[in-house]
Amino acid sequence: MSERLKIAMPKGRIYKQASKLFREAGLAIPDDFDDSRKLIIELPELGMDFIMAKPVDVPTYVEYGAADVGVVGKDVLMEENRDVYELLDLGIARCRMSVIGLPDWKPRHATVRVATKYPNVASQYFRENGQQVEVIKLNGSIELAPLIGLADHIVDMVETGQTIRENGLVELETIFHITSRLIANRVSYRLKSEAIEELCKRLETVIPD
Amino acid sequence: MSKPKVFEKPSGVKDYLPGAVERLRCIEERVLTCMKRWGYRRILTPTIEYYDTVGVMSATSDKKLFKLLDNRGKTLVLRSEMTAPIARVVASVLKDERLPIRLAYHANVFRAFEDESGRDAEFFQTGVELVGDASADADAEVIALAVASLKAAGLSEFKLALGHQGLLNGLLGELLDGMPAEQDQLRERLLARDYVGYRRLIRGFDVSPAVKEKLLGVLELQGGREVCEKVAGFTSQPSTQAAIGHLCEIWDALQSYGVSGYMTIDLTMIGNFSYYTGMIFEAYAAGLGFPVTSGGRYDNLLHSFGRPAPATGFALKTTRILEILGPVEEDSAKRVLILYVPERRAEALAEAAELRSTGEFTVVTRRIEAEEAPGAAAVMRQDGGPCDGMTADEVIVWTAEGRKGGAQG
Numbered sequence: 001m002s003e004r005l006k007i008a009m010p011k012g013r014i015y016k017q018a019s020k021l022f023r024e025a026g027l028a029i030p031d032d033f034d035d036s037r038k039l040i041i042e043l044p045e046l047g048m049d050f051i052m053a054k055p056v057d058v059p060t061y062v063e064y065g066a067a068d069v070g071v072v073g074k075d076v077l078m079e080e081n082r083d084v085y086e087l088l089d090l091g092i093a094r095c096r097m098s099v100i101g102l103p104d105w106k107p108r109h110a111t112v113r114v115a116t117k118y119p120n121v122a123s124q125y126f127r128e129n130g131q132q133v134e135v136i137k138l139n140g141s142i143e144l145a146p147l148i149g150l151a152d153h154i155v156d157m158v159e160t161g162q163t164i165r166e167n168g169l170v171e172l173e174t175i176f177h178i179t180s181r182l183i184a185n186r187v188s189y190r191l192k193s194e195a196i197e198e199l200c201k202r203l204e205t206v207i208p209d
Numbered sequence: 210m211s212k213p214k215v216f217e218k219p220s221g222v223k224d225y226l227p228g229a230v231e232r233l234r235c236i237e238e239r240v241l242t243c244m245k246r247w248g249y250r251r252i253l254t255p256t257i258e259y260y261d262t263v264g265v266m267s268a269t270s271d272k273k274l275f276k277l278l279d280n281r282g283k284t285l286v287l288r289s290e291m292t293a294p295i296a297r298v299v300a301s302v303l304k305d306e307r308l309p310i311r312l313a314y315h316a317n318v319f320r321a322f323e324d325e326s327g328r329d330a331e332f333f334q335t336g337v338e339l340v341g342d343a344s345a346d347a348d349a350e351v352i353a354l355a356v357a358s359l360k361a362a363g364l365s366e367f368k369l370a371l372g373h374q375g376l377l378n379g380l381l382g383e384l385l386d387g388m389p390a391e392q393d394q395l396r397e398r399l400l401a402r403d404y405v406g407y408r409r410l411i412r413g414f415d416v417s418p419a420v421k422e423k424l425l426g427v428l429e430l431q432g433g434r435e436v437c438e439k440v441a442g443f444t445s446q447p448s449t450q451a452a453i454g455h456l457c458e459i460w461d462a463l464q465s466y467g468v469s470g471y472m473t474i475d476l477t478m479i480g481n482f483s484y485y486t487g488m489i490f491e492a493y494a495a496g497l498g499f500p501v502t503s504g505g506r507y508d509n510l511l512h513s514f515g516r517p518a519p520a521t522g523f524a525l526k527t528t529r530i531l532e533i534l535g536p537v538e539e540d541s542a543k544r545v546l547i548l549y550v551p552e553r554r555a556e557a558l559a560e561a562a563e564l565r566s567t568g569e570f571t572v573v574t575r576r577i578e579a580e581e582a583p584g585a586a587a588v589m590r591q592d593g594g595p596c597d598g599m600t601a602d603e604v605i606v607w608t609a610e611g612r613k614g615g616a617q618g
């Protein structure tokens with residue numbers, strides 16, 4: 001195990017906010033990586049390596065110990081259900097997981113169909129609410145599903161709600177609120193406890209309310 | 210599901226090739242020898258057990274048990290761990306043997322496929338159970354033996370975390386008196402290692418700020434012996450205070466064993482098995498993302514088998530240690546290849562037997578035909594590649610004329 005802390009960072013939207021937070025915490029991360037295509041960014045002065053992963057894969061890298069810690073949205077954590085420590089709520093990339101549908105929707109099938117990128121989250125939510133639904137996994141443009149009659153509802157992440165409004169959909173219920181989290185591998189949490197604690201302390205001071 | 214291809218195995222099981230088996234055997238032998246020196250006698254139990262007895266007591270979730278039916282329709286399980294089978298043996302076959310009883314095992318155990326890939330359905334565990342001793346010294350003994358076993362297995366860089374199930378339950382029970390649902394919620398968050406969710410839950414509880422602060426403080430109960438002193442201020446319950454005293458004593462005993470340098474106390478830890486009642490611990494080694502050992506005290510399990518007795522123990526995750534150490538590359542014995550023509554078979558095999566009996570050589574013999582004999586040794590060396598998995602250090606050829614080359618010069 002190398003001495004440097006391997007941090008799995010989510011590529012894209014969350015990375016910019018996360019790297020900004022790291023910089024505020026006094027970790028000098030050059031901003032020219034924001035749009036880089038590099039997969040591994042070495043930051044030897046900080047004793048860190050960033051592993052640039054697809055957000056949904058971050059918990060997997062961390063669970064297996066390929067990365068010591070990671071930054072990932074609560075939506076992914078809820079869906080992936082990996083065995084990792086969830087150490088800090090970073091308070092960035094705020095949004096929510098919601099049930100969305102057409103305003104004038106009426107049940108047409110005996111079983112309600114729900115389209116989503118988050119099949120585990122969706123089936124768990126409806127089961128806990130005493131409702132059996134058929135979950136259809138889609139990979140993008142989820143909003144299409146109720147518009148063209150593929151599904152009755154969708155379960156998806158809502159940030160501003162603009163896409164929903166523009167497509168004539170409404171948010172029916174909020175399932176949970178989402179922010180990015182700092183997660184850690186079970187073994188790294190013990191063997192690199194000092195470095196991880198130090199990172200937590202630094203980040204804690206700059207987490208937005 | 211389509212029919213499996215001929216090369217496929219059920220998911221989660223694997224083949225162990227010679228180098229890996231050699232390593233596994235080596236770990237097994239060294240660790241069991243170490244355990245034997247501490248007075249633990251090895252036992253073997255059956256691979257299959259009844260679902261209603263060992264299956265249920267194993268505290269492995271139902272969907273993770275491999276179940277089968279016997280010819281009378283009884284449900285059987287492939288053992289999912291060794292603690293429950295050993296508890297059965299201690300309470301039945303060994304019921305007349307005086308406690309304490311120290312037993313060791315090395316066995317394959319089975320867990321039905323988890324949702325995600327990469328988890329083994331069959332793996333090896335090497336461990337001990339110490340039945341009939343409730344003292345802190347017994348707990349310290351199994352932890353110190355776990356350290357000795359990890360070293361014997363060949364690991365050098367590792368750490369252990371020590372928690373206490375009874376202590377944590379006592380703290381939560383006292384701070385959230387009369388709020389069992391809230392206690393369960395917090396325990397669930399700690400089991401999921403979700404500190405964020407734990408803090409969030411507390412913020413929503415209808416309790417005094419002082420209680421909230423203490424509940425949040427539970428997350429800070431990690432470190433060395435100072436944690437024992439720190440947690441003393443959290444409780445006035447005699448049972449919880451007794452648990453703290455027990456934990457302090459374990460720590461002091463570990464210091465006497467000279468292993469406290471490997472330890473961290475972490476009172477937020479919750480054991481994977483619901484039968485744990487007292488101290489619990491895990492070991493973590495560099496080079497692998499998953500714990501390599503887990504153990505703890507289980508004072509109620511033996512009662513379920515009809516012979517109430519306190520007990521404590523641990524299991525090394527031997528397959529994971531194998532993953533860290535990798536296969537054995539080289540056999541230390543000198544390797545000799547003896548080639549012989551049929552009429553020299555008797556001399557060649559006699560020489561092979563003699564070399565093997567010294568214990569210093571691995572000898573492979575192979576018959577060749579007379580026309581291959583000239584230059585056979587050179588051809589074998591030239592080929593270079595391993596033959597029967599080995600490259601020979603020496604090649605001896607028995608031709609019609611006699612013996613060429615030799616292991617002893």
